[in-house]
Amino acid sequence: MDEPVRHICGISGGKDSSALAVYMRGSVPEMEYFFCDTGAELPETYEYLTRLEAILGKPIARLNASRGFDHWFEVFRGALPSPQMRWCTKNMKIKPIEEWIGDAPTVSYVAIRADESNRKGYISTKPNIESRFPFIEDGIDHDGVMQILRDAGIGLPAYYEWRTRSGCYFCFYQRKAEWIGLSERHPELFERAVAIEQKVLQDAGVNGDADFGEQAMRGRQYTWSGGETLVQLRSRREEILERHEATMARANKTRANTPLVEALANALDDEDDALPCTVCTL
Template sequence: MGKKAVRHILGLSGGKDSTALAILLHKEIPEMEYFFCDTHKELPETYEYLDRIKARLGIKIHYLSEKRGFDHWLVIHDGLLPSPQMRWCTVKMKIKPLEDFVGDDEAISYIGIRADENREGYISTKPNIKSVFPFKEKGLVKDDIIRLLEDSGIGLPDYYRWRSRSGCFFCFFQRKYEWVMLAQEHPDLFQKAVEYESNHADGRTYTWTDGESLLQLLERKDEIIAQHEKSMTKQKKAAPNQPLAEVLAEVLDEEDDSLPCLMCHL
């Protein structure tokens, strides 16, 4: 029996960089296996975007799910919500399903970190999964990624109107403006996020954002939106030719530029 062929895998997050990487490689590597780690806590716009990618590129996407969902792992962690210091959601619901998908096969994992980024971490460290970074190898930067998306006809996901990263609707890496906009765009999902903060039998309260509950944050909605619009106006003046989605990303990065998990946000 001959040696099993090395598998080629590419994780889609529903974000712009992993999508651009799929556009770049789908003809070059026809045997590529595309996957999406589905937490079942994603934005509706994310699923719509994945459908758009499949239709435009003619690819199949494997939707990988951890057998036990977020609510199970929340109980295991005694109701402690995930946070930048304790990213159990990424480990349990993104990395583990990927590692189960690959098993013990030799695999090359293609990751969409750009040449103008300096970031790493929160990807599989299993020795049989080798990570490669085609954008870095080819020297591709943000402008190249936007061009790939536009030329393909896929464009940006709809949530880029108000949010600059993919990930769960309650992702703790959201900035205050993004939480406010979640309440506006998806009030039902915002309400679910509120419930996660305080639904504990022993009366404890955890918060998604440091030192402030979502309801307290929402009370400051007008102030947060006014500050955001002021920053947007300033950024538009500084870079008049910049696309609106990029203006938004720059402004949100000014508020908080902490780097989220690669599995969720590329």
């Protein structure tokens, strides 16, 4: 007898994956929802997942890596994860997903929108996993995603007031203004990120005021945010926020009556257009 096909939908805590979960709930009754919990997520993310479970009428499986950040941090000899070496994504997101799926034939529904079809989400190379893109297939863009969330009555996670990407509180893809937002909204989490960074610098014998260009030459990530430590970044709070507010004003001027989340996204993208890891941030 053939093994039944599993249908799965990953939820990152971001707007797109959450909208896809809501969108698919009626058409695929047997859908299994999952969330890769690194243990370093924002409190707003956990709160939003609880609300989403009520909307879906189903639990969202929490997939925890068998080894946490501290373990992999030591394995990689104290090197922070970076765009060039995303060991956090591989070991704390992708591995738990594929272990949870196993060898069963599986259809994975990925929340890439119709207006961003050039982006890549989690697409497994395992032969038993087939990826589908309902938003692309049905022509659902950013406005469509927002409408789905409004119609469901769930809206956006609270962190969208200051940050537009889900993921770990110490994610290296954060923009400068988002780090400042973390320091003000969750100072205890910011201090944890500072402590991790300071340990890296101390172990490497790098002076926090040194020229961090040396780290690029060695291919090693010494700081969470490019070119400066979090302590240095925080000392530039006024400068960063002034620039951010000016960029927000330009974004609003370009398109009148722009919703906060769109103006924030436009402003942050202008400040830093680095694409995040879509396994974490859809």
